[in-house]
Amino acid sequence: MTSNIVEIDNLSFGYNGRLLHKGINMVFPKGKVVAIMGGSGSGKTTLLRLIGGQIKPTKGEVRVDGHVVHEQTRDGIYQLRRTMGMLFQHGALFTDLSVFDNVAFPMRELTDLPESMIRDLVLLKLNAVGLRGAHKFMPTELSGGMARRVALARAVALDPNIIMYDEPFAGLDPISMGVICGLIRSLNDALGATSIIVSHDVKETFLIADYVYFVANGEVTAEGTPEDLMQSTLPFVHQFVHGEKDGPVPFHYAAPDYRAQLLG
Amino acid sequence: MINIIINKISRLLSGIGHRMIARIWRLGAGARLFILAIIYSGESFKRFHLTLREIYFTGVMSLLIIIVSAFFVGMVLALQGYNTLQKYGSSEAIGVLVALALVRELGPVVTALLFAGRAGTAITAEIGLMKTTEQLSAMEMMAVNPIARVVAPRFWAGVISMPILAALFSMVGVLGGYLVAVPLIGVDEGAFWSQMQANVDVRADIINGVIKSVVFGVACTMIALFEGFDAPPTAEGVSHATTRTVVISSLTVLGLDFVLTSFMLVV
Amino acid sequence: MERTKIDLWVGIFVALGAAALLGLAMKVGNLTSNKIGDTYHVSAAFENIGGLKPNAPVKSAGVVVGRVAEIGFDAKTYEAIVTIKIDKRYEFPKDTFANIYTAGLLGEQYVGLEAGGDEDVLKSGDKITQTQDAIVLEKMISQFLYSKASEAEADKSAPSAESTKDKSTELGDAPF
Structure with missing residues (x-):
């Protein structure tokens, strides 16, 4: 076993013969916050979907915890996804469920925990993102930043080993941005998880990332610690x-x- | 000159061909969704409250429109029927006319059309928006199968709701017809009911009506679900999908009605 | 929306549906009026059954006593074999007469049983020997026209103004 929880090996992916990624290599060591940066349309989000097994690579492979993702059966992929949490760009909260039910959703769907324990766990997670008081609200009643925090609580509901963030800072005011920023780092360290951040917000990302990959034209053009890259x-x-x-x-x-x- | 004409014709033909292929592709994708919905139905029965919730949204919420329309349809049928029947001196047969028209055809068909407009569009829009806002993706990333969690309960809710709504439509329609025929026009009450009972067969008419409504329930719900699932994730895509749900459901219901009726009359 | 409230509403919804279906079966349909319990089967041969259909009523003295179970064709005698099921409560003599009648001029056709005077009664599998065919409207009309035509032939030999006038009024009243 390596200490890398996710490894991307010579990965190519494209639609209709047009390659979006051309031989990408990345490693994500356990316990670290790793950022993938690049301009809009450089295929950063697609990388997350490849890690989650929602799409299959054209060439190469993604290994999560030693398992080649695209060779798994449907059940196998679902088994892997249980160890992942993902924060979507706009939160992707279930609009027909309350804040409480949104966070409880993965627990109710994937575990057999009794309702009383689910209640305690949900309040714990909501407390971690500072929204315990908002548990009765519907997603439409929340501000953008609050919705993002609820989605974050939902993403970590089952204490995942890998947390993926798709543009966690996009469209937030500076205060919410700072809050999310702090939460990503503190949740990562508290859970002992590995975080993968896809973003193009340089300031916030450099603040919390341990290691950064730059993607452009389907290739990794640069990588290194934020300090190195600032001097690049x-x-x-x-x-x-x-x-x-x-x-x-x-x-x-x-x-x-x-x-x-x-x-x- | 001739070249241009040939060119135009060939472009027209290939356009038709492309569209046909697209239709067949959609038909296949819809059938696949249908089969997947059946395969992953276990959840919707094991955790029946998921299905109950959808029955509430598709069935209970459609009650009002169904009852009001049925009442008026029944009354109009009685008025029109009386107008014609009294010319032949058989105004007592009005009960038969109203009941047979409702039980055999109007009950299942009009219910299905109203259902497509009321519940079908809601299903398409909801699923389309869930897709647009990445809720379905999020569900999948949580290792929850959206077909088991979202599609199957809605499918079964539609299949269960439709026959109930159709039976209500027929019964309320008959009551509406009764109100016009007996107290308003003055047809003999005994003749109204007894003629009806003598000529409406439980198996050939009522059960066949129920069978029709179940088939329409499967078709309408499946079309609504598929259109929602297949909608491009944009505001425009969802609105187009909603329109398509109504158009395709209505045409499918009318076409299926002809096929089913001809089967039922022959067998 | 609370889950219990949803349960309540769905319960009401399903109960309404069940009530509607029951109402359709009882009040609109013929579930109550034509209940036939245990039956026995009797067959009868007809030269022409007209428009008789399976499940048509079998009546005696105007009361429904059974239903047509099956209609077959005997390739040897070229006759229609109608099997009827009769309620066990009603027994008919062996020499019962079976007719095919039409309810009203254009109504549905049914089998009418007229009891004879025999001591023995019909049992399951028996055959009714005395039958009368359905009246086919086209046949009646052609017979009527034929008889009129022959009447006219007869009238020609003894022409009189009165009889031709009669004919025209009669044709005017003819049912077609």
């Missing part, structure tokens, strides 16, 4: 980390000559 002289990383508008990722989408088009 690679043009793409420099542009991304410092948010410069022009660089290797051009401001202009590929277009014919402006002058020719205007006068033509």
